[in-house]
Amino acid sequence: MAKASTLGVWLLLATLAFVARAANVTVNWDITYVYNVNPDGLAARWVIGVNGSWPIPAINVTEGDLLILSVKNSLNVSTSLHTHGMFQNGTGYYDGVPGVVQCPIQPGQSFTYRIPMQQHGTYWIHAHYKGQYGDGLRTALIIKPKAAEVYKYDQEYTVVLSDWYHTPHDDLMVWFMSPYNPTGSEPIPDSTLINDNSDNSTFAITAGKTYRFRLINVSLMPSMFISIDGHNMTIIEVDGIDVQPYTVQSFAITTAQRYSILVTALNTTTQNFQFHADTDPSMLDFPDKCTKPNATATLIYNATAPTAVMDRVPWNMTFNDMELVPVVPVAAVDPDTSFELNVILNVFDDASNHATFNNIVYAAPPVTPALWTALTMGPQATDPTVYGQNSHPLVLQHNQMVQVVINNLDVKGHPFHLHGHVFQVVFRSTEAGQYYNSSIVIPPQPNPVRRDTVIVPGTGSAVLRFRADNPGIWLIHCHIEWHFEAGLAATFIEAPLEIQSRIAVPQELSNFCTNNGFKTSGNAMGNNGTDLTGYQLTAQPLSGNFETKGIISLVVTIVVALLGLGTVVWFGHHQ
Ligand SMILES: *[C@@H]1O[C@H](CO)[C@@H](O)[C@H](O)[C@H]1NC(C)=O
Ligand SMILES: *[C@@H]1O[C@H](CO)[C@@H](O)[C@H](O)[C@H]1NC(C)=O
Ligand SMILES: *[C@@H]1O[C@H](CO)[C@@H](O)[C@H](O)[C@H]1NC(C)=O
Ligand SMILES: *[C@@H]1O[C@H](CO)[C@@H](O)[C@H](O)[C@H]1NC(C)=O
Numbered sequence: 400m401a402k403a404s405t406l407g408v409w410l411l412l413a414t415l416a417f418v419a420r421a422a423n424v425t426v427n428w429d430i431t432y433v434y435n436v437n438p439d440g441l442a443a444r445w446v447i448g449v450n451g452s453w454p455i456p457a458i459n460v461t462e463g464d465l466l467i468l469s470v471k472n473s474l475n476v477s478t479s480l481h482t483h484g485m486f487q488n489g490t491g492y493y494d495g496v497p498g499v500v501q502c503p504i505q506p507g508q509s510f511t512y513r514i515p516m517q518q519h520g521t522y523w524i525h526a527h528y529k530g531q532y533g534d535g536l537r538t539a540l541i542i543k544p545k546a547a548e549v550y551k552y553d554q555e556y557t558v559v560l561s562d563w564y565h566t567p568h569d570d571l572m573v574w575f576m577s578p579y580n581p582t583g584s585e586p587i588p589d590s591t592l593i594n595d596n597s598d599n600s601t602f603a604i605t606a607g608k609t610y611r612f613r614l615i616n617v618s619l620m621p622s623m624f625i626s627i628d629g630h631n632m633t634i635i636e637v638d639g640i641d642v643q644p645y646t647v648q649s650f651a652i653t654t655a656q657r658y659s660i661l662v663t664a665l666n667t668t669t670q671n672f673q674f675h676a677d678t679d680p681s682m683l684d685f686p687d688k689c690t691k692p693n694a695t696a697t698l699i700y701n702a703t704a705p706t707a708v709m710d711r712v713p714w715n716m717t718f719n720d721m722e723l724v725p726v727v728p729v730a731a732v733d734p735d736t737s738f739e740l741n742v743i744l745n746v747f748d749d750a751s752n753h754a755t756f757n758n759i760v761y762a763a764p765p766v767t768p769a770l771w772t773a774l775t776m777g778p779q780a781t782d783p784t785v786y787g788q789n790s791h792p793l794v795l796q797h798n799q800m801v802q803v804v805i806n807n808l809d810v811k812g813h814p815f816h817l818h819g820h821v822f823q824v825v826f827r828s829t830e831a832g833q834y835y836n837s838s839i840v841i842p843p844q845p846n847p848v849r850r851d852t853v854i855v856p857g858t859g860s861a862v863l864r865f866r867a868d869n870p871g872i873w874l875i876h877c878h879i880e881w882h883f884e885a886g887l888a889a890t891f892i893e894a895p896l897e898i899q900s901r902i903a904v905p906q907e908l909s910n911f912c913t914n915n916g917f918k919t920s921g922n923a924m925g926n927n928g929t930d931l932t933g934y935q936l937t938a939q940p941l942s943g944n945f946e947t948k949g950i951i952s953l954v955v956t957i958v959v960a961l962l963g964l965g966t967v968v969w970f971g972h973h974q
């Protein structure tokens with residue numbers, strides 16, 4: 400008895416200790432332009448920073464905290480912020496996707512995100528409005544577990560990896576979408592940055608200690624290979640999921656992915672060592688246009704010692720994130736429902752190159768954001784029609800096991816991100832041309848890798864599974880920003896009836912929308928039922944037979960040839 404009550408007191412104290420520790424962490428961001436920023440030493444440009452400076456400081460919190468991110472938009476364009484990798488269970492209205500779960504924050508307006516930190520690990524916060532994160536509006540979000548870390552280490556560093564462009568994002572996007580670019584060549588970054596610097600970042604290291612490096616790839620476009628001269632790296636976390644130790648000499652990280660690695664310092668104080676982040680040239684159509692594809696930082700053992708000149712370890716082309724084993728096992732189970740998303744990049748009937756799932760050029764609902772359609776349409780909220788065809792709505796029933804088959808018909812790899820979840824990766828093609836169909840048997844898997852961003856290889860496929868246990872509206876999209884903006888996204892309408900019964904959207908958010916000219920009821924056009932009068936479809940696939948498409952392609956090619964000089968001038972001016 401005495402023992403039991405001692406235990407009771409102990410539990411009570413432990414609970415109180417936890418309650419005391421869970422804090423409100425308030426971060427105030429006045430989002431501003433910052434001028435004359437030159438992180439690669441090659442060219443100064445304006446960027447988007449906060450409170451008058453850039454880079455934007457990382458946010459460090461503890462699981463259980465409430466992150467209160469208070470934003471004022473001092474730009475002359477709208478904005479919104481997405482906290483990448485957060486489940487937002489119950490607070491999906493703070494997921495930050497404009498036209499889907501919130502209305503854009505217009506110039507001069509303020510908006511406060513109140514996001515419970517329900518997970519731990521390595522995350523990031525970035526603009527989800529056009530390509531503003533490529534102009535600098537992103538930073539790391541590090542969440543410590545409320546219990547002890549799974550792995551012991553002496554100290555940690557956050558390493559933000561990015562591509563860098565001297566030309567503002569919107570200008571590059573205009574070029575990407577223009578008929579001058581019929582093959583859909585993505586803009587080429589000018590350089591690669593490690594912690595917002597191409598050569599000069601440093602990490603102080605003490606001989607014999609163990610360090611955790613939290614790597615976050617915040618690029619718009621390419622993949623990078625990571626290695627550290629003279630050191631092995633042991634992967635222990637992938638996209639917020641702790642995994643069994645997996646030691647590599649180099650590995651690839653694609654945009655929006657995160658990995659934590661443990662690095663044991665050598666027993667030396669006579670040399671320093673380079674940390675490398677090399678851009679994968681196979682992702683770039685014109686790799687030679689990237690002036691500094693390889694960034695280096697330095698592990699400083701001794702500030703007065705020389706940096707070791709070492710042979711580079713080869714890029715590990717075979718590293719397979721599917722071999723990573725989560726510490727907390729979750730077995731794969733058969734799906735209740737399956738969606739097939741074919742990745743198709745093509746010239747559409749607006750003569751622009753688009754990137755799509757199943758030939759649907761994604762666009763957010765124009766009048767009523769999808770969340771409010773789900774909230775207000777009663778039983779009709781389960782009918783995908785009411786969300787409008789452009790948003791590619793896929794309706795899920797509560798607690799279904801959902802399978803998503805991605806067949807990538809494009810020749811290049813694409814990194815796909817799902818909001819509001821981690822998914823299991825239960826299959827991925829191992830050779831070109833291997834598309835998934837039901838003749839491929841997926842074996843039972845006791846504990847497949849779980850993550851929130853996966854690379855699907857060119858002319859290849861992947862099969863993802865997740866439990867629809869988080870009622871809300873969640874995008875799945877390519878995290879190559881050019882492709883997302885060109886239409887490569889779809890919308891999961893997850894458990895709309897449970898959204899109605901469980902999600903209490905703060906009235907101030909609805910008011911924010913109506914004050915900004917959006918509606919907060921009805922279908923995508925703000926009407927009743929399926930009346931979508933006035934709804935404009937996005938660009939459609941070139942209709943008709945092969946010949947018609949051939950003729951249009953030919954015309955586009957001729958136009959481009961005639962305007963060729965213009966392209967050269969454009970390229971010369973902007974690259
Ligand atoms: C980051 O991701 C991009 C896009 O997937 C990739 O090209 C780039 O090489 C990655 N960077 C690093 C340092 O791994
Ligand atoms: C580092 O050197 C110390 C002192 O010589 C030794 O005790 C220790 O085992 C060495 N550690 C490693 C990892 O070699
Ligand atoms: C980048 O690094 C790779 C791997 O070491 C190397 O092959 C390539 O030549 C480097 N590129 C440049 C421009 O230095
Ligand atoms: C299914 O996929 C396999 C392996 O890629 C392929 O050989 C087969 O032709 C496909 N079957 C159908 C019906 O597409």
Ligand SMILES: [Cu+2]
Pocket residue numbers: 754812813814877878879882883887
């Ligand atoms: Cu893509």
